[in-house]
Ligand SMILES: Nc1ncnc2c1ncn2[C@@H]1O[C@H](COP(=O)(O)OP(=O)(O)OP(=O)(O)O)[C@@H](O)[C@H]1O
């Protein structure tokens with residue numbers, strides 16, 4: 001587009017990050033740095049059993065032998081892993097306390113983020129696990145869900161209360177040897193959520209975890225584990241924010257999903273970590289390993305993500321389709337504005353017969369943002385009649401940003417059908433003028449057009465989230481007409 | 483309502499409008515005809531505020547106030563509507579949310595509260611009926627996959643929704659079959675009021691049988707070279723444009 005729109009562009013790309021405040025809390029933190037001693041102390045803080053400490057130590061020793069992966073289309077300054085605090089917990093919080101025991105400051109923080117932890121005030125149909133820095137602050141509706149046999153708790157509680165389940169499933173989908181960040185997480189993970197849906201139960205509410213980074217110089221390393229037994233169903237949501245800071249902060253998480261026969265898990269993310277300022281200063285480095293396995297026949301795992309935050313995003317929510325006729329889905333909208341970089345996509349591994357997967361990826365680049373889709377579709381020898389459909393679209397706002405697509409297709413079975421479509425488009429000056437001529441200003445027009453472009457993915461989100469996500473898309477792109 | 487005085491505009495340094503003068507009063511319908519490339523759409527675009535073109539001279543008053551300094555959206559909110567010669571597709575944006583956004587932006591500008599969902603849907607229904615627009619069309623994305631004729635009908639539908647003071651219809655009749663032409667003309671005629679005005683750009687006298695203009699102007703080479711009443715349209719239909727060009731050169 002032409003230069004006349006530059007002033008608008010400049011003015012509004014400075015649109016403020018709404019969640020950038022810091023809560024003044026006293027923290028119980030370990031010193032900076034990473035070594036065996038720190039790993040042991042994290043485990044001790046959490047009063048963990050010996051077997052879990054062993055896993056951490058193995059992971060740590062393995063991590064020491066590993067190198068940072070460099071294949072992604074990302075420019076990341078070297079990270080000094082000794083300059084990070086690996087454990088920091090708001091001091092006043094009693095980990096197993098009820099609502100009355102939660103520090104009012106913490107409640108206020110989550111209120112301000114739109115996540116009331118008081119069950120009476122809470123959005124109907126949503127249960128929340130609220131995680132601040134290294135610990136879970138409060139899990140709502142734990143008791144009423146418990147009556148259905150559903151376990152929804154912080155990861156730490158689950159280790160205490162359901163050690164057998166954790167032992168059985170943790171690391172079964174993402175082993176610590178999987179990759180550099182998975183090994184790091186396995187060594188130092190602090191908290192996260194655990195979800196268990198028993199056989200035949202449809203979880204009656206949306207379960208969600210809200211991750212908040214608050215403390216400075218602190219990394220967040222959480223784990224989420226979701227197990228859906230035969231015929232179970234759950235929809236799980238995750239949201240994240242962090243204060244605005246000039247330094248980069250590290251977030252390295254693991255999510256594992258296990259779906260047994262006829263089970264279905266929907267996992268939705270609205271990722272809005274602090275993206276850094278307009279000059280690329282600060283922001284979260286987001287390295288996440290998310291993977292689900294469709295173990296049983298006819299099971300289904302569906303990932304939906306709206307990625308608007310983080311300075312750097314490195315994540316590939318994936319599905320291993322082992323059960324016959326199992327289904328994997330990946331719906332993604334990733335926005336990069338200013339100096340944000342994202343390398344995101346999925347892996348669909350077809351092992352069982354008649355397995356199906358769908359990939360819909362919508363990249364949006366603005367400012368000097370770099371946005372890459374990276375996806376693998378693998379059909380193994382025995383996966384007769386496997387089907388995959390992939391659609392990767394890129395939308396460019398302006399001419400200083402970049403969009404890249406790296407599809408990898410590996411097919412070892414002749415009966416497989418793999419389809420891949422890709423498009424790249426720009427928001428046309430004519431589209432904006434058309435909206436303007438109906439009385440819609442440029443900013444609103446871009447929001448409208450971008451939301452239209454992302455519609456297919458947004459429609460996959462639960463209603464309340466879809467509305468939020470729509471606003472978020474608009475805010476994160478404000479004025480970025482190039 | 484609209485006074486255009488000696489309006490000049492260029493694109494990429496090339497002068498397209500070379501001094502346009504036009505006076506449009508409330509209640510009037512003006513037809514603009516003229517050869518391909520003579521600047522009709524350019525004039526419409528300049529009035530709507532498209533920044534592709536640079537205004538190099540003259541002035542335009544709309545309801546007594548200078549128009550040319552305003553952004554396109556403010557002009558639209560002030561009541562100028564452009565029916566596009568080539569309506570634009572916006573994938574994924576439903577007609578409903580597009581129109582709802584437009585109406586509410588315009589209402590906001592006029593200090594009115596947002597229209598309620600019920601009122602809005604009723605308005606949509608009424609105007610769809612008026613324009614004989616298929617219900618399914620309105621639930622589809624803006625112009626996406628619409629046929630040429632459907633796109634043109636959709637422009638008039640939007641005009642009906644927005645009820646502008648001044649509508650500029652750029653070749654809304656091109657590509658319409660005879661039935662659609664009648665529907666569009668009927669729709670337009672119902673929107674005629676003593677306090678609004680229209681500029682209808684067309685190549686065909688046929689349209690003017692239905693939408694009867696008060697004045698007909700011929701735009702040629704970036705100037706209005708002849709003006710008359712509706713009989714001028716018949717004359718043009720019969721003789722083409724050459725005689726006017728000759729007349730002007732003589
Ligand atoms: N975007 C553009 N870039 C370059 N030249 C343009 C552009 N738009 C219009 N022009 C030129 O301006 C002149 C007038 O064009 P305009 O579209 O106004 O003609 P018109 O009278 O509407 O013609 P038609 O009857 O074919 O619709 C033409 O020579 C055209 O090539």
Ligand SMILES: [Mg+2]
Pocket residue numbers: 522523524567652653
């Ligand atoms: Mg034209």
